[in-house]
Amino acid sequence: MAKKQFKAESKRLLDLMIHSIYTHKEIFLRELISNASDAIDKLYYRSLTENNTGLSREDFEIRLDINSEERILTISDNGIGMTREELESNLGTIARSGSLAFKKEKEAKDEIDIIGQFGVGFYSSFMVSSNVTVISKAYGEEQAYMWESTGSDGYTLTECDKPNYGTEIILKIKENHEDENYDEFLQEYKIRGLVKKYSDYIRYPIKMNTQQRKLKEGTEDEYETVIEDQTLNSMVPIWRKNKNEISTEEYHHFYQEKFYDFSDPAKVIHTNVEGVSTYNALLYIPGKAPYNYYTKEYEKGLQLYSSGVLIMDKCADLLPDYFSFVKGLVDSQDLSLNISREMLQHDRQLKAIASRLEKKIKSELLEMQKTEREKYEDFFKNFGLQLKYGLYDRFGANKEMLQDLVLFYSSTENKPVTLSEYVSRMKLDQKYIYYACGDSVERIERLPQTEMLKDKGFEILYFTDDIDEFAIRMLHEFDGKEFRSVSSDDLGFEESETDKEAARKEAEDYQDMFAFMKETLGDKVSEVRLSQRLKTHPVCLASSGGLSIEMEKILNAMPN
Numbered sequence: 001m002a003k004k005q006f007k008a009e010s011k012r013l014l015d016l017m018i019h020s021i022y023t024h025k026e027i028f029l030r031e032l033i034s035n036a037s038d039a040i041d042k043l044y045y046r047s048l049t050e051n052n053t054g055l056s057r058e059d060f061e062i063r064l065d066i067n068s069e070e071r072i073l074t075i076s077d078n079g080i081g082m083t084r085e086e087l088e089s090n091l092g093t094i095a096r097s098g099s100l101a102f103k104k105e106k107e108a109k110d111e112i113d114i115i116g117q118f119g120v121g122f123y124s125s126f127m128v129s130s131n132v133t134v135i136s137k138a139y140g141e142e143q144a145y146m147w148e149s150t151g152s153d154g155y156t157l158t159e160c161d162k163p164n165y166g167t168e169i170i171l172k173i174k175e176n177h178e179d180e181n182y183d184e185f186l187q188e189y190k191i192r193g194l195v196k197k198y199s200d201y202i203r204y205p206i207k208m209n210t211q212q213r214k215l216k217e218g219t220e221d222e223y224e225t226v227i228e229d230q231t232l233n234s235m236v237p238i239w240r241k242n243k244n245e246i247s248t249e250e251y252h253h254f255y256q257e258k259f260y261d262f263s264d265p266a267k268v269i270h271t272n273v274e275g276v277s278t279y280n281a282l283l284y285i286p287g288k289a290p291y292n293y294y295t296k297e298y299e300k301g302l303q304l305y306s307s308g309v310l311i312m313d314k315c316a317d318l319l320p321d322y323f324s325f326v327k328g329l330v331d332s333q334d335l336s337l338n339i340s341r342e343m344l345q346h347d348r349q350l351k352a353i354a355s356r357l358e359k360k361i362k363s364e365l366l367e368m369q370k371t372e373r374e375k376y377e378d379f380f381k382n383f384g385l386q387l388k389y390g391l392y393d394r395f396g397a398n399k400e401m402l403q404d405l406v407l408f409y410s411s412t413e414n415k416p417v418t419l420s421e422y423v424s425r426m427k428l429d430q431k432y433i434y435y436a437c438g439d440s441v442e443r444i445e446r447l448p449q450t451e452m453l454k455d456k457g458f459e460i461l462y463f464t465d466d467i468d469e470f471a472i473r474m475l476h477e478f479d480g481k482e483f484r485s486v487s488s489d490d491l492g493f494e495e496s497e498t499d500k501e502a503a504r505k506e507a508e509d510y511q512d513m514f515a516f517m518k519e520t521l522g523d524k525v526s527e528v529r530l531s532q533r534l535k536t537h538p539v540c541l542a543s544s545g546g547l548s549i550e551m552e553k554i555l556n557a558m559p560n
């Protein structure tokens, strides 16, 4: 039978994977087990929503089988299975994401990124196998099919016999080669260890026939080796466990595997709440902003489980936009399985959970700000912009939630500071919180308008993001102190009568020159007048009215 070819890009991606990702080759098992678990989830979900399947939870299992003589490792499940078409489209091409993976390939510093991020999990089996056979029968179908491939040279697809629905993945494990050890994937203890390490929380039993030393029946000191089915995983989902039973490593593994990130999260938030609404939540703040975070493609949301069964992959209603960077899941027994998206939007339980999560996220961030400042500044580099958008959004209605979380660069501290830190340092005669806008800290440093304030020893916040001034205007004030741009007319100084008089006199003396300047500049300026603000610079530009020069610039640059 003629072999079908993989799509070209799949082929190159396969080569890349097989030949360059040695260090992490053990993750193939995790990938295949999680596929099996997904397949069972799909069937289990069906059994819960349709009444006539006759299936119950106890029926489901994932099995591992080692045949070391034949060098074969089998992973089987009694999940939903695949039809002929599904085998072809799911395993014959690296789905749409494959082409994306390929475009990104050059940018990916660490090749390992490719596996999880772009859903090519199944292909990782070729890292350890010289041949992969998939036998599958879709639930409710009569005919089973066999898919077979030795890697990048294509695959065959034929009819075959299989008594029950589900999928069997048969790996012919490679021979040891130089310093590459493959034999270990045929060793019971190694497989057992890998299941514990990566797949312990899988909610269906992962069973294997294992050799066990047992006390011989009827004796007290005679042992015998028996072969017995053993469940290798503890099955309790990680979020249902006690916090003190979970290591940081486990939390991170779970995060990386579930949310396709290969860097560690910046923060893990795990809460178990009982009361009016009962739920477990496991949330993560990523260590890096996803590459598409500040684009329209990025989709916010938490996974939503009802008593351990996944009912929605990205429940957007659980997260406000300003915390859209949070990844994670919520498991609640108070939600119905059959609940639809539309119903969820109006669900009171869900709203209550969302509002508690929001408060929790805020308090965890504040804690980080207090106790792990550097980490917080890193976090803010990644997601601070989103928080500032949040301040601006809804005409400042999120003020209470966000005002303590934002940081701005300070002229006196030479680093980002919080607003309350600023206020705590304000001088007795200082009326306002001063800020200056510009493209960069360096450029703001050179602004003529900042000179006098600096001379007087006042701290100035530097606004370098377009959104900053807009956001702060929505805040209006912080802790009773109003914000003032360094370019504004009134900086709140008490001027003595003699100073005022001197200024008036000076303005009068130069009246003719100002008139001449105005005439020469024409429409480019609305007024030329004397400023008491300047020290070493001869002139500065300022705006009158509600908008600052910077805001005008930004608004003018926006497409209509």
Ligand code: ADP
Binding pocket: 031, 035, 036, 039, 077, 079, 080, 081, 082, 090, 091, 118, 119, 120, 121, 122, 123, 167
């Ligand atoms: P992902 O799991 O990220 O979708 P994979 O490469 O791991 O990507 O799997 C590709 C697809 O193949 C899955 O989405 C699923 O539809 C199908 N698949 C893989 N393994 C199984 C299985 N054991 N049972 C049913 N379908 C499977």
Ligand code: MG
Binding pocket: 031, 034, 035, 119, 121, 122
């Ligand atoms: Mg997968």
